[in-house]
Amino acid sequence: MEILNFKFSAKNKGKAKGRAHVGVVGSGDLEVLLEPLDASSAQVRIRTSVPGFSEQWKAVLDRFFMKYDGAVAIEINDAGATPGVVSLRLAQAVEASEQ
Amino acid sequence: MTTSTEALPSAHMAKRRDSFIELNGRERAITFFDPDSWRELLGPFDRIESPWLLPQNVTPQSDDGCIVLKGKIDGISTVVISMEPAFQGGSLGEVSGAKICAALDLACRDTENGIRTNAVLLLETGGVRLTEANLGLAAVAEIIASLLSLRKVSPIVCLSAGTVGCFGGMSLVAALSSYMVMTTEGRLGLNGPEVIEQEHGVEEFDSKDRTLIWAIDGGxxxxxxxxxxxxxxxxxxxxxxxxxxxxxxxxxxxxxxEQVDLYRKRIAALDPAYQWNPEDLRKTWHRENTK
Known part of the structure; x- marks a missing residue:
């Protein structure tokens, strides 16, 4: 088990219209909880069953926040998802939060 | 490339089957309700998760793998409780057990106060979560107590759609419910195939033999x-x-x-010296003889 915390600069407070929940903590998958945040930053907390991959998590999130500027709090509960699955779930959460 | 639907081969026009099994626990529960009539009780953002998993290096899920939706089915108040098959094998822990119990108790209270409330349980579950063993076992007892109160006043429909199936303590819950619905992919049994193989060896029950397992436990x-x-x-x-x-x-x-005599007779009719196979059992225990 490893718990990771990241912070990104994100100015867009109205980007997420509501909160969003996608995914399942099943093998190779993850659960994402996304909520609008009244701040000028985005926070990400990850709890993963596979320790030792903080650099890979940071790389995936860096890439995500290059395009996304929503001020949001993201919680990830991970059961060994690959970077590709993580990116897809994040995109899905963003889409759900904008509906 | 054509935009005319008439040009499509007829196979494409046939009604496609809309798979239930491919849905996750929450999506499964939603399919039952009248449109826009439901809301979730203790959903992911209430963060009522298991406190026992993190210390054992298991990632918790925000709803503890138990989704409770309350709404209307054919205009009648109904609570649908769905075990998430992908999270820890749909296992029952302290929190998921308490959620099920409370939902059944509230349905019972509402019904007794004149608001008829039915229950649907989607049991994709291997039974008690081994990482919360004693608390899970206690939860099964509590769920059964709540279920026995509710079933007197409202119908409780259980479903094993697959592919996890319904095993362990939760198979007792299914057996005590008002009705049991299964698909051909669904399974129902007290001891799961892997448990039997672990305890009595592969020659007793081969948990890798899917044909055998579904011939015995299958819908x-x-x-x-x-x-x-x-x-x-x-x-x-x-x-x-x-x-x-x-x-x-x-x-x-x-x-x-309640049909204790029937099932006693069924067991008595089996000669344990004979190696019963699923087809023989089906003839001896034919469903017509249960009425």
Whole structure:
């Protein structure tokens, strides 16, 4: 088990219209909880069953926040998802939060 | 490239089956309700998760793998409780157990106060979560107590759609419910195949032999021997229709769990010296003989 915390600069407070929940903590998958945040930053907390991959998590999130500027709090509960699955779930959460 | 639908081959026009099994626990629960009539109780953002998993290096899920939706089915107040098959094998822990219990108790209280509330349980579960063993076992006892109170006043329909199936303590819950619905992919049994193999060896029960397992625990066999009330295809519409009909039928006149003599006779009729196979058992325990 490893718990990771990241912070990104994100100015867009109205980007997420509501909160969003996608995914399942099943093998190779993850659960994402996304909520609008009244701040000028985005926070990400990850709890993963596979320790030792903080650099890979940071790389995936860096890439995500290059395009996304929503001020949001993201919680990830991970059961060994690959970077590709993580990116897809994040995109899905963003889409759900904008509906 | 053509935009005319008439140009498509006829196979594309045939009605496609709408798989229920491919849905996750929450999506499964939503399929039963009248449109826009439901809300979730203790959802992911309430963060009522298991406190026992993190210390054991298991990632918790925000709803503890138990989704409780309250809404209307055919205009009647109904609570649908769905075990998430992908999270820890749909296992039952302290929190998920308490959620189920509270939901059944509230349905019972509402019904007794004149607001008839039915229950649907989607049991994709291996039973008690081993990482919370004692608390899970206590939860099974509490769920059964709540279920026995509710089933007197409102119908409780259980479903094993697959592919996890319904095993362990939760198979007792299924057996005590008002009605049991299964698909051919669904399974129902007290001890799961892997547990039997672990305890008695592979020659007793080979948990890798899918044909054997489904011939014994599968929906078709359970229906043929009268241990399930309805057998349906893995199709959202068919499953929904089956559950709605049973809810409409109301409280049954006789429960499976009350037919003690019938099941005693069934066991007595089996010669343990003979190696029973699923087809023989189906003839001896034919569902017509359960009525």
């Amino acid at each position: 078709e066999q359970r229906y043929a021997t009268g241990l399930a009330d309805v057998l349906v295809k893995d199709d959202v519409g068919e499953i929904r229709q089956a559950v709605r009909s049973l809810l409409k039928a109301g409280v049954p006149s006789v429960y499976r769990s």
